[in-house]
Amino acid sequence: MAKTSKPLVLIVDDVPKNLQVLGSHLKQENMEIAVATNGNQALSAAQKTMPDLILLDVMMPEMDGFETCKRLKANPKTAEIPIIFLTARTETDDIIHGLKLGAVDYVTKPFHGTELLARVKTHLDLKLSREALKEANATKDRFFSIIAHDLRAPFSTLIGFSEFLIEDYTKMEDAVKRDIINDILSVSRQSYQLFENLLAWARSQTGSLEFHPEKIELRRLIEENISFMQKTAKEKEIALSSQVPENLWVLIDRNMILTVIRNLISNAVKFTPRKGCITLSAESIDHKCQVSVADTGVGIPDEIQNQLFKVGNHISTIGTENEEGSGLGLILCYEFIKRNQGHIRIESEPGKGSRFLFTLPLAKNTE
Ligand SMILES: Nc1ncnc2c1ncn2[C@@H]1O[C@H](COP(=O)(O)OP(=O)(O)OP(=O)(O)O)[C@@H](O)[C@H]1O
Ligand SMILES: [Mg+2]
Incomplete structure (x- = not known):
């Protein structure tokens, strides 16, 4: 994900004076600095x-810059970090050796401030563009895989059921016909929700999704929305209720937050066994409104919690009654909550249940 905070540059040099000079140049340009005085320190600081970006001195005792570079490139965690060598030697052989090891550039000592900054900035920009491209590509892949797989499956089910109904219509008992029509309805509903998510996501990715904040009373919004989801919850004998207090006013884009609530409730229903409970609540904390959707379902293991909001990771498991999904819901929730200046997180204990918590901006005056 592209960083919006200050870029962090690690400077590695065994001469404290050099660290100081380089550090002060970069700080003036609004960059954060970390320092290391030898190769080993550099490896652990980088991790x-x-x-x-790393500015790496070539001539250092024990492990020199070339060796340090080799090890940074060999570690998948640090391999992508761009490295610029700092070298007093101007011999082309040395520089070529350094570039072959994977460094992106070099600067020679004594430093020329403007040149150094120009190079650092170029490589920081390149890194950001690379990351943005990677993300755009993952989004595109995800999009196609959802269309190819998740939208295709319900269509073949719908066609199959309809054909069955037409072919054997006169021979079938009414109860059987009703069951098939019910199946068609439930598959259509699921695919419609997926389709809506897909469209919302496409709009958000192409930048054509506009943000229209309005002042809204949260309790009313949630209660209206819950009534739509009550039917699916009842089919699984799940108690779905709201404890959102009255008079909590938020400044939000209605459609985006409805999409978030709909997805969180649909997940809670999907991953909670029969006779479970889902509770929505909200309170005002630290000048923000915090909303919670809690369930008594299967829970989510710690190690996958952080991955659920990222596009590149395809994480989707089947529900307690084999309900299928595409792993798009939480990615949308993350995106929309961010657009509404909020933050979303998970608290969960496998076997006991999950709680999704997100914040929304409070509207200034209550009515
Ligand atoms: N309330 C929950 N309880 C347990 N696991 C959950 C819960 N919500 C989400 N998960 C886990 O996170 C995964 C991703 O959720 P997400 O909503 O993004 O996708 P999905 O529900 O699988 O598919 P989609 O929402 O696109 O139909 C789920 O498949 C499930 O493994
Ligand atoms: Mg979902």
Whole structure:
């Protein structure tokens, strides 16, 4: 994900004076600095802080810059971080060796401030563009895989059921016909929801989704929405209720937040066994409104919790009654909550249940 905060540059040099000079140049340009005075320190600092760029001195005792570079490139975690060598030697052989090891550029000592900054900025920009491209590509792949797989399956089911109904219509008992029509209805509903999510996501990715914040009373919005979902919950004998207090006014884009609530409730229903409970609540904390959707369902293992909101990871499991999904719901929730200046997180204990918590901006005056 593209960073919006200050870029972090790790400077590695065994001469403190150099660290100081380089550091002050970069700080003036609004960059964050981390420092290391030898190769080993550089390896651990790079892993820990994941800088956006590394300025690496070539001549250092024990492990020199070339060796350090080799090890950084060999570690998948740090391999993508661009490295610029700092070298006093201008011999082309050395520089070529460094570039072959995977460094993107070099600067020679003594430093020329403007040149150094120009190079650092170029490589920081390139890194951001690379990351944005990677994300755009993952989005595109995800999009096609959903269309190819998740929209195709319900269509073949619908066609199959309808053909069956037409072919054997006169021979079938009314109860059987009703069952088939019910199946057609439920598959159509599921695919419609997927289709709506897909369209919303496409609009958000192409930048054509406009953000229209309105002042809304949360309780009313949630209660209207819950009534639509009550039917699916009842089919699984799940108690779905709202404890959202009256008079909590938020400044939000109605459609985006409805999509979020609909997805979180639909997940809660999907991953909660029969006779479970789903509760929606909200409170005002730290000048924000915090909304919670809690269920008594299967829970989510710690290690996948952080991956659920990212496009590149295709995480989708079947529900307690084999309900299928495409893994798009939470990605949309993350995107829309972010657009509404909020934050979404998960608290969950496998076997006991999950709670999705998100924040929304409070509207200034209550009515
Ligand atoms: N309330 C929940 N309880 C347990 N697991 C959950 C819950 N919500 C989400 N998950 C896990 O996160 C995964 C991703 O959820 P997400 O809503 O993004 O996709 P999906 O429900 O599988 O498909 P879609 O929403 O696109 O129909 C789910 O498949 C499930 O593994
Ligand atoms: Mg879902």
